[in-house]
Amino acid sequence: KAGVTQTPRYLIKTRGQQVTLSCSPISGHRSVSWYQQTPGQGLQFLFEYFSETQRNKGNFPGRFSGRQFSNSRSEMNVSTLELGDSALYLCASSPGGAGVGEQYFGPGTRLTVT
Amino acid sequence: AQSVTQLDSQVPVFEEAPVELRCNYSSSVSVYLFWYVQYPNQGLQLLLKYLSGSTLVESINGFEAEFNKSQTSFHLRKPSVHISDTAEYFCAVKGGGSNYKLTFGKGTLLTVNP
Numbered sequence: 500k501a502g503v504t505q506t507p508r509y510l511i512k513t514r515g516q517q518v519t520l521s522c523s524p525i526s527g528h529r530s531v532s533w534y535q536q537t538p539g540q541g542l543q544f545l546f547e548y549f550s551e552t553q554r555n556k557g558n559f560p561g562r563f564s565g566r567q568f569s570n571s572r573s574e575m576n577v578s579t580l581e582l583g584d585s586a587l588y589l590c591a592s593s594p595g596g597a598g599v600g601e602q603y604f605g606p607g608t609r610l611t612v613t
Numbered sequence: 614a615q616s617v618t619q620l621d622s623q624v625p626v627f628e629e630a631p632v633e634l635r636c637n638y639s640s641s642v643s644v645y646l647f648w649y650v651q652y653p654n655q656g657l658q659l660l661l662k663y664l665s666g667s668t669l670v671e672s673i674n675g676f677e678a679e680f681n682k683s684q685t686s687f688h689l690r691k692p693s694v695h696i697s698d699t700a701e702y703f704c705a706v707k708g709g710g711s712n713y714k715l716t717f718g719k720g721t722l723l724t725v726n727p
Contacts, residue, residue: 503656532713542703542717555714589656593713600713601647604656 501526503592503605511611517578520608524571524592530554531573532602533565536587545588548573549595577610585612615640615706619718627726628696634689634721636704646687647705647715648678657703663687699725 504523512518524531532555533545544557548567565575571592577584587609591602620635638644645664649657661672668680678689687704704718 505656530713532715534715541719542705542715544714544716547713549713555712557714591657591715595713600645600707601659601662602713602715603659604649606656 503590503603505588505590505605505608507608508606509609509611511613512580513613514580514582516580517576518580518610519574519576520588520590520610522573522575522590522592522605524573524590525603528592528594528603529571530593530595530600531567531571532591532593533573533575534589534591535559536589536607537585542589545575580612582612584610586610615644615708615716617704617706617716617718619702619704619721621721622719623722623724625724625726626694629693631692632690632694632698632723634702634704634723636687636689636718638685638687638704638706640685640706640708642708645707646678646680647707648672648676648687648689649703649705649717651701651703651720653700660689660702694723694725696725696727698723 506521530549532547547555551567562578567573587607589607590605593600593602616639618637647662648660650660663680671677676691701720703720705715
């Protein structure tokens, strides 16, 4: 089975712009979660989608949003980029039904905001 | 709310020496516990997990972790490390139910020297 894929792998944007990151989960997985990783704050949960609905949300401002499509692929969007949004954005997929919900991570998208 | 504390931010060891990476968690509910490993410029890989049952869990590459409920710990150990084990290791906790949020520790950078 193919793993979680994320595109693009690297991105450079300017303050004030917006960006969209994409994640394709493992085939058959219906839950997609997003995390932000920075040297200062570590790994922080952004949100989780299941069957096209946001099921859980972390403590991030409204500039961070996401969605999930019927094929379980997910996108996250960051509007009005700030320098502090520079980070590695990780997507994780999980089967999503009853059970533990082990998460499998993609390679991440490295976003640099200048 | 849950939290995870990884007691050492960096652990340098020599090749073939034993190592222990410490992890303590705090939660008001039953939890699932995980260790993830991150190699440079890569995403997170699931190393091992505690779900229920035997408190000692093992990975395929020689790592093991023991769940200790009374001490709320989930320390990771390996009796003999290799250069290739050099990476950052993250302990994570997840509550039950449909909340798929993983709460991570700050990570421990394991450096194996020849």
